Amino acid sequence: MKGCWAKYAITGTLLALLAGCSSKPTDRGQQYIDGKLEQPLGLVNQPNAKGRPVNGKDFSDQVGQIRSASPGLYNNQNSTYGAIESWLLAGGDTRQLRQFGLDAFQMEGTDNYGNVQFTGYYTPVIEARYSRQGEFQYPLYRMPPRGKGRKLPSRAEIYSGALDERYVVGYSNSLIDNFMMDVQGSGYVDFGDGRPLMFFGYGGKNGHGYHSIGKTLIDRGEVKREDMSMQAIRKWADEHSAWEVRELLETNPSFVFFKPETFAPVRGASAVPLVAKASVAADRSLIPPGTALLAEVPLLDNNGKFTGKYEMRIMVALDVGGAIKGQHFDIYQGIGPDAGHTAGFFNHYGRVWVLRSAPGTGLFTSNQNGNNGAMLTRVSQ
Incomplete structure (x- = not known):
């Protein structure tokens, strides 16, 4: 489902076939400011992004849900979650990620220019x-x-x-x-x-x-x-x-x-209750469950049109979907008609960086899995 245990088909399913860029359009939030990217997930010194995450509390709530519902998943990611929460408490400046022991891996997007597709579900x-x-x-x-x-x-x-x-x-x-x-x-x-x-x-x-x-x-x-x-x-x-x-x-x-x-909460495929706009469905062959994401998300008006503005969000991959493949995320929007209104319009593009803690001298690299997939792994030096 989108929700409990397995996401079947999503709002994004209806729209995924409609995505595509020609002549580098920008009407759906596409950006082309980072040049051509050569890896599905490439390590960068710091994200080329302005602004600070707007949903620090929601991220902390989502981490709390992971800790309670899936201790194993939490333990796999706790050093990253802890570093992110410390970074957020200090202001969440993207220029200071390395000071908190965090590496950022930029996603190449659907066009190799960093434009990652966002759809929505509710x-x-x-x-x-x-x-x-x-x-x-x-x-x-x-x-x-x-x-x-x-x-x-x-x-x-x-x-x-x-x-x-x-x-x-x-x-x-x-x-x-x-x-x-x-x-x-x-x-x-x-x-x-x-x-x-x-x-x-x-x-x-x-x-x-x-x-x-x-x-x-x-x-x-x-x-x-x-x-x-x-x-x-x-x-x-x-x-x-x-x-x-x-x-x-x-x-x-x-x-x-x-x-x-x-009395059941909405859960993703990872069996963790979902917090609106702090959780996403992702392609597990590229983004493992529990992965933390820094996303530059396009802002839409009430008619679903891109406003020309973005906001930074910290989110966690906790769900899956049959139409969610490669450089594409489905953002969970919440419960009820207002969430459905937003989800129904979302078929836009932004930029995404995978955040991982980088203790010691280890280095995260991108092991490519075909042209569209990669898993983040730690390599000792």
Whole structure:
């Protein structure tokens, strides 16, 4: 899921195919001030960046969650986390990283000029009831048993009633809301009975291939490529009939099942509760879980347009995603509609430096794994 244990498909999945640079555009926050970079992760003396991180407390909270939920992961990174927190307490000046024993490795970006892709994901909140009634007609399912050598039904087959009602865990009032929670991989459900929201964690998927409905709308000429966003998809759904919405959704045969949990926080694939805008999903072949990142993130206006400004953030890689490959991060935006508004627009670029402690005379280098992957390893001198 995006959230608990395995992130299935994300808001960024709908947008990842839309990324790309030509003639060095800057409308999505692309920068070209560092020249061509030759390594996926290159050691630099200090980041070529102005400003100080704006989310020091959130980073400390996220580290606290790692310490509590995953002591092993915390112990692997505690020297780095400690050095970063000391640096933040001293003001977080990027020119002083080395004074706190921190090395910075700049990511080469999707274009080898440092432009790292950012998308966003969030945890939706939807309304549902325990039984089918009134407007609440759209089932949410838990994972059914998978027969040996048998595929589970496709989305279209599930919409047509291929699954037994005993696997239904609730009925929502919106098929598009169900789909959005499917895409995010988890969500909170309000059953309207006065009880606390129930967390629907990722419970598995049907094994069919994922197809982006955003790409379908672009290919059909119904939404312009440059206008594609979660908001554009919702607007399209609002302007079309229930059957047209269903037909569009059925072009994606993949389907996510949920696991209801009471009083559960949103967790990433590392089983650590996520702090909004202090955690990201990353490609594990390049960025190991628990890795600390210094990111220069583009700021968007309320319409999702790049403002020309950036802010520095310290974040931790704690989640994964099928569409998150290479020089691309999916930033967790939080819970509810405001977080969804931001996440739905994000398909922009900024710069990222991996931070690692550098005690003694050791040196971090980048072991390349093909053209798109690398793992940070310590080499003794």
